[in-house]
Amino acid sequence: MSSLSTRRSADSVTSLKIGIAGLGTVGAATIKLLHAEPTHGGSGRNIEVAAVSARSRDRDRGVDLSGATWFDDPVALATSDIDVFVELMGGAEGSALKSVEAALAAGKAVVTANKALLAAHGMHLVTLAEASGAPLLYEAAVAGGIPVIRTVRDGLAGVPIKSVLGILNGTCNYILTRMENEGLTFDECLAEAQRLGYAEADPTFDVDGFDTAHKLAILSSIAFTTELRADGVSVEGIRGIEPADLMAARELGFRIKLLGIATMTEDGVDQRVHPTMVPLGSALAETSGVTNAVSIRGPAFGELVLSGPGAGGDATASAVVSDLTDLARGLAPTPLGRPTSALMPFKKPEAGGHRGAFYVRLPIADRAGAFAALAQRMASEGISLEQIVQKTPHRPDHLPPLQEQTVVLVTYTTDEAALKRALKAIADDGVIVRAPHVIRIAQTL
Structure with missing residues (x-):
């Protein structure tokens, strides 16, 4: 981990001034945690909520905001006199994206819980962070309070x-x-x-x-x-x-x-x-x-x-505060673990490459030869069946009988592409009355 900007070093007596955009469940919980213990992780440095922004000023959020400057515009907050911009608004576009871009371009550290933003614009934002030397931390974006x-x-x-x-x-x-x-x-x-x-x-x-x-x-x-x-x-x-x-x-x-x-x-x-x-x-x-x-x-x-806990105000807020504590200590991890120049290009395997066992539920027409046609199509694709079970749902006596039956198949390990071909052929044969439902089976975990 590298050192945070010398503008405010970790051993300084000055506070780490943060601005929080988004005062919903997570934002309010974050402020409560910080007010309960302003100095976190033994850094010796106070984490000060210096500014906030949200859609409404009048809503009672159960936290004291009297010491924070209010900004109606989160982009203006992101470029104000703060050390860290905390983005808790959510969403992949709009104010969330614009404000994080503005903060990083201005050299401000950013802490976010926004997985949608990172999934849509992660490489762009990491590149901005590298260019300006601004830290980008996002522990709260994945699995809430679990430090994954x-x-x-x-x-x-x-x-x-x-x-x-x-x-x-x-x-x-x-x-x-x-x-x-x-x-x-x-x-x-x-x-x-x-x-x-x-x-x-x-x-x-x-x-x-x-x-x-x-x-x-x-x-x-x-x-x-x-x-x-x-x-x-x-x-x-x-x-x-x-x-x-x-x-x-x-x-x-x-x-x-x-x-x-x-x-x-x-x-x-x-x-x-x-x-x-x-x-x-x-x-x-x-x-x-x-x-x-x-x-x-x-x-x-x-x-x-x-x-x-993977979600919830307190769990997610704990991950936000953990990132803020790292910054208060002067720690700024590389966003993706290594510079973008050292990342391998993403390559997705060709479709149909997955192999495994499958559970298949098929609603089949209640007519002679349906089972045989089903088994024949599976065999033609080289798919071996571990189990084949007919499930007859209970029907009250006053209701007419169903014109279909449910068949459950369990395959041995096979190619997913082969299974899809077999199921398409079964559908084309008119053996099933609705789309089948397929669930992958993990034999070991």
């Missing part, structure tokens, strides 16, 4: 990493946990998550996997010293998961989790977000509710698992 960024960037610096994977979105984990434990539908659990504040009014970002993808792209860049590329992540969310899938997973010895998985391969960095069946008893399978967990694997150290 500094673990990968600093604790494992120079150590080869094979893969980074984990549960990176508490909303999805909460929904899947309740669906399994209580037999509720996705829609029922989502509504409850929204009521409790775990999910936004528009939950797309969370439940369709994009939040996890942004976090995974950031972790992947640091772990594999490649350019940060969120557009290189294949993304699938959890909307298609049904209680029947969760029950089948348990019968097979698994639990379904939405995982972000980044793996270094000979052909490039494979980055994927999708529901995965993970073995019961594994650390990830036992991570429930809104908790996050990250598994880091490498040939020299085996596996390192970090678990803890």
Whole structure:
């Protein structure tokens, strides 16, 4: 780690003056933490909230802002007489982007919790930081209160990493946990998550996997010293998961989790977000509710698992304050672990390269020969089936019988591309009445 600007050295008696843009849950929690203990981490230097900016001045946020200068414009705050600009507004564009750009161009240190901003503009912002010599820290952007960024960037610096994977979105984990434990539908659990504040009014970002993808792209860049590329992540969310899938997973010895998985391969960095069946008893399978967990694997150290609160005001604020404490100590880590000139170009493996076992739920037409046609298409692609089970859903006596049956297949290890070809052929044959649902199976974790 390099020394922060000599303008205000770490052993100076002057305060580290910060400006916070965004006074929502995380912003207010950050101020509370700083007011409770202005001098953090034994730096001997006071961290002073000198200025703030938010959409409304009149809202009661439960914190004392009397000592801070108010700015209506976060860009003006970013270039004011502060040492550190703390961006907690959120969003990949607009004021968040403009204010961070302005702060870095002016040589101000930046601390942010904004994964969407970093995923969309990370390389641009890191380049700006390098040009001006301004630190850019973002521990709070991934997995909330879990110190995964500094673990990968600093604790494992120079150590080869094979893969980074984990549960990176508490909303999805909460929904899947309740669906399994209580037999509720996705829609029922989502509504409850929204009521409790775990999910936004528009939950797309969370439940369709994009939040996890942004976090995974950031972790992947640091772990594999490649350019940060969120557009290189294949993304699938959890909307298609049904209680029947969760029950089948348990019968097979698994639990379904939405995982972000980044793996270094000979052909490039494979980055994927999708529901995965993970073995019961594994650390990830036992991570429930809104908790996050990250598994880091490498040939020299085996596996390192970090678990803890992945979201929430206090957890995220603790990561923001941790970054501020580093700056108060005079520490300014390189944003991606090494200069951009030393990063490898990002390369995504060709589509269809993934191999593994798969769970497939197919709604098939209730007619003679359907099973045989299904098995024939699988065999034609060289796909061996470990299990094939017909699931007959319970129907009350007063309802007419269904004109379809549900068939669950479990494959042995096969190519994903081959499975997709087989399922397309099955659909073209008219054997299935709706799109099949496919979930990858992690045999070991």
